[in-house]
Amino acid sequence: MSPQLAGVLQLTALIAALALSYRPLGDYMARVYSSEKHYRPEKWIYRVIGANPAAEMRWPAYLRGVLAFSAVSVLLLYLMQRVQGSLPGSLGFSSIDPDQAFNTAASFVANTNWQSYYGEQAMGHVVQTGGLAVQNFLSAAVGMAVAVALVRGFARSRTGELGNFWADLVRGTVRVLLPIAFLGAIVLVACGAIQNFSGIHSVGQFTGGTQEWNGGAVASQEAIKELGTNGGGYFNANSAHPFENPNPLSNLFEIFLILLIPFALTRTFGRMVGSLKQGYAILGAMAVIWLGFSALMMWTEFAHRGPAFEIAGGAMEGKETRFGIAGSSLFAVATTLTSTGAVNSFHSSYTGFGGGITLLGMQLGEIAPGGVGSGLYGMLIMAVIAVFIAGLMVGRTPEYLGKKIGTRQIQLAACYILVTPALVLGFTAVAMALPTPADSMTNSGAHGFSEILYAYTSAANNNGSAFAGLNADTQWFNTTLGIAMLLGRFLPMVFVLALAGSLAEQRPVPETAGTLRTDKPLYAGLLVGTILIITGLTYFPALALGPLAEGLAS
Amino acid sequence: MTHTSVSSTARVLGAGLRALLVLTLVCGVLYPLAVTGIAQTLFRDRANGSEITDSGGRVVGSSLIGQRYDLPLKKGEETPAPDLRWFQPRPSNGLGTNSVNTQYELILSGATNRSGDNEELIGWVKAAKAAVVKDNSTATHTVLPADVPPDAVTSSGSGLDPHISPAYAELQVHRVAERNGLDVRKVEHLVETHTTDRLLGFLGEPRVNVLELNTALRDLGRA
Numbered sequence: 001m002s003p004q005l006a007g008v009l010q011l012t013a014l015i016a017a018l019a020l021s022y023r024p025l026g027d028y029m030a031r032v033y034s035s036e037k038h039y040r041p042e043k044w045i046y047r048v049i050g051a052n053p054a055a056e057m058r059w060p061a062y063l064r065g066v067l068a069f070s071a072v073s074v075l076l077l078y079l080m081q082r083v084q085g086s087l088p089g090s091l092g093f094s095s096i097d098p099d100q101a102f103n104t105a106a107s108f109v110a111n112t113n114w115q116s117y118y119g120e121q122a123m124g125h126v127v128q129t130g131g132l133a134v135q136n137f138l139s140a141a142v143g144m145a146v147a148v149a150l151v152r153g154f155a156r157s158r159t160g161e162l163g164n165f166w167a168d169l170v171r172g173t174v175r176v177l178l179p180i181a182f183l184g185a186i187v188l189v190a191c192g193a194i195q196n197f198s199g200i201h202s203v204g205q206f207t208g209g210t211q212e213w214n215g216g217a218v219a220s221q222e223a224i225k226e227l228g229t230n231g232g233g234y235f236n237a238n239s240a241h242p243f244e245n246p247n248p249l250s251n252l253f254e255i256f257l258i259l260l261i262p263f264a265l266t267r268t269f270g271r272m273v274g275s276l277k278q279g280y281a282i283l284g285a286m287a288v289i290w291l292g293f294s295a296l297m298m299w300t301e302f303a304h305r306g307p308a309f310e311i312a313g314g315a316m317e318g319k320e321t322r323f324g325i326a327g328s329s330l331f332a333v334a335t336t337l338t339s340t341g342a343v344n345s346f347h348s349s350y351t352g353f354g355g356g357i358t359l360l361g362m363q364l365g366e367i368a369p370g371g372v373g374s375g376l377y378g379m380l381i382m383a384v385i386a387v388f389i390a391g392l393m394v395g396r397t398p399e400y401l402g403k404k405i406g407t408r409q410i411q412l413a414a415c416y417i418l419v420t421p422a423l424v425l426g427f428t429a430v431a432m433a434l435p436t437p438a439d440s441m442t443n444s445g446a447h448g449f450s451e452i453l454y455a456y457t458s459a460a461n462n463n464g465s466a467f468a469g470l471n472a473d474t475q476w477f478n479t480t481l482g483i484a485m486l487l488g489r490f491l492p493m494v495f496v497l498a499l500a501g502s503l504a505e506q507r508p509v510p511e512t513a514g515t516l517r518t519d520k521p522l523y524a525g526l527l528v529g530t531i532l533i534i535t536g537l538t539y540f541p542a543l544a545l546g547p548l549a550e551g552l553a554s
Numbered sequence: 555m556t557h558t559s560v561s562s563t564a565r566v567l568g569a570g571l572r573a574l575l576v577l578t579l580v581c582g583v584l585y586p587l588a589v590t591g592i593a594q595t596l597f598r599d600r601a602n603g604s605e606i607t608d609s610g611g612r613v614v615g616s617s618l619i620g621q622r623y624d625l626p627l628k629k630g631e632e633t634p635a636p637d638l639r640w641f642q643p644r645p646s647n648g649l650g651t652n653s654v655n656t657q658y659e660l661i662l663s664g665a666t667n668r669s670g671d672n673e674e675l676i677g678w679v680k681a682a683k684a685a686v687v688k689d690n691s692t693a694t695h696t697v698l699p700a701d702v703p704p705d706a707v708t709s710s711g712s713g714l715d716p717h718i719s720p721a722y723a724e725l726q727v728h729r730v731a732e733r734n735g736l737d738v739r740k741v742e743h744l745v746e747t748h749t750t751d752r753l754l755g756f757l758g759e760p761r762v763n764v765l766e767l768n769t770a771l772r773d774l775g776r777a
């Protein structure tokens with residue numbers, strides 16, 4: 001069998017697995033977020049928090065919950081790293097410097113998991129397992145909560161109430177993420193991912209001498225790292241490390257975990273707004289982009305254009321033998337079209353166009369299918385924009401899901417889509433204009449520019465993957481990337497929740513013959529077109545200077 | 555007004571802190587301990603790194619982690635020369651140059667991160683190709699540059715790749731047989747029995763685990 005055909009079959013298996021889980025998981029999540037019942041352990045948790053889970057919140061209160069919870073999360077994670085040197089179970093690693101600790105804390109709370117540290121050389125068991133991995137759960141649960149609040153905004157009328165943040169946070173964690181991560185972790189251990197609490201210890205080698213092994217709760221972190229679209233590796237090599245991703249089965253399973261919740265949430269959405277077809281239209285737009293990107297990536301990586309790859313006879317630099325071109329390409333697309341940023345192969349050593357595809361995937365706003373929660377709300381914002389554009393074409397006040405898309409709604413949606421491009425292009429321009437940031441580049445020319453563009457794209461879109469030649473552990477990058485991650489995560493959430501509030505207050509508009517049908521393939525096509533045009537107009541000049549220049553030169 | 559907003563901010567921050575602490579207990583303590591308990595009960599070997607032992611019962615490494623098979627470092631050498639009696643892994647000559655990898659010493663993993671048009675990478679690939687051709691050509695067997703597969707001249711993502719392609723293993727057979735005084739067909743057979751096909755016919759790529767192959771080779775020489 002040719003590697004290309006094997007790749008197509010792997011993609012097919014992935015589609016089948018996602019299709020099988022779509023309905024049960026999507027419906028389950030709809031029940032989780034709609035149910036009035038509280039389980040006993042949840043009641044204990046609410047008592048500790050001091051929150052009444054049945055109390056409805058309007059959007060400012062919901063937002064205050066999100067921001068307060070995230071702020072204390074950043075602070076605690078920062079402090080844990082700052083005192084690591086004095087904590088037990090830290091493998092002898094010292095405390096993390098202030099700028100890097102800020103960067104890492106911002107990164108994990110913002111669901112980004114950009115890492116300017118080397119996992120196995122910097123973070124002990126307590127920080128990894130009790131700090132970083134915890135945020136892998138909680139930042140994902142926050143993303144889902146905000147998405148569900150927006151869905152409620154569409155589903156509810158004449159109330160302004162969006163649900164209870166604490167209840168959504170706890171349920172997302174306890175009822176959705178924990179059980180799936182638990183099963184996922186066991187599967188990964190069965191494949192060979194490690195799960196122990198050993199210290200750094202010596203193991204004999206073939207020709208004599210020893211290797212130094214890190215122990216760690218790797219499988220349990222790996223499972224939630226993919227499931228929560230986080231991406232922060234236990235080891236520096238991330239999911240390329242054999243202890244994180246031991247074989248082709250674990251590889252496909254990890255890609256499955258990355259895509260599982262973001263796709264299934266479109267079913268949850270359809271269920272909660274009372275029309276499964278509306279969910280299918282969103283799903284269709286996501287799936288078309290994901291499949292298109294996967295096909296393009298496999299094509300360019302198998303074609304291996306680029307001087308070094310042509311001499312080598314294949315683009316295997318930075319890729320593992322057990323995954324090959326296909327298993328690496330599928331992972332790279334899944335991780336950059338979601339907010340994951342885990343890597344099983346190093347994007348900096350992809351072909352020029354391949355690197356461009358990873359960049360473009362993030363620049364679409366990570367909505368196909370996007371991060372856990374953030375993918376759905378990002379896509380719904382684009383859906384609002386698409387409805388607006390269609391409304392302009394026919395000269396009618398646009399509506400979506402029975403809600404008028406008026407001035408305020410479009411203002412909020414427009415603010416949302418401006419945040420990340422402003423951060424990406426603004427910071428990249430400043431970094432290129434200053435004399436020192438460019439010293440961090442490993443490669444020169446177009447690829448060097450791509451390293452910096454990639455870093456800010458990854459940070460502002462909360463992805464976390466890198467063209468890792470860039471030495472990002474400098475005060476400049478730690479600080480500016482940290483700021484980009486926080487603003488790129490929480491500013492859009494402000495606009496999403498404000499939009500949700502304004503929608504929930506409206507009374508429903510009756511559907512008429514003139515209403516644009518948003519549950520049809522035609523609309524899904526319009527949505528895809530809107531996304532590509534907006535992203536293209538925004539980023540084309542920057543992409544032309546980086547990956548396009550590199551790809552066309554080879 | 556100000557007073558109320560300050561106290562309400564303090565209240566919600568307090569709720570956030572309590573939520574964080576209790577969820578840390580659940581996700582950061584109970585969850586990893588539960589997974590570790592099951593892992594250590596059901597999959598003890600794998601949870602601890604899949605160590606492999608040779609026929610003498612000595613631990614020689616992990617089946618998941620690549621190693622180097624080098625001669626002892628000679629005076630004046632910066633990096634040791636490969637011990638050509640053993641099958642060689644994917645190259646690591648470019649790793650370590652950006653402080654990110656330590657050439658199969660497990661303590662730090664990572665890739666070269668060089669782009670396809672990077673002059674250093676082009677240099678490493680050319681040098682690796684020349685070395686593979688030279689090292690593997692014997693008196694009776696000539697290796698052509700076109701025979702060299704891509705994995706033989708590029709380094710992996712982790713820098714710890716335990717595998718090479720079957721093509722690269724076969725390419726090394728003549729040299730290994732000659733250096734060990736073994737019959738070529740015997741070594742060929744050894745490579746065949748240590749080749750892992752795609753799982754279910756389509757998952758991953760065919761590959762050869764270098765450590766397992768070399769361990770079996772050493773046992774063959776001793777027998």
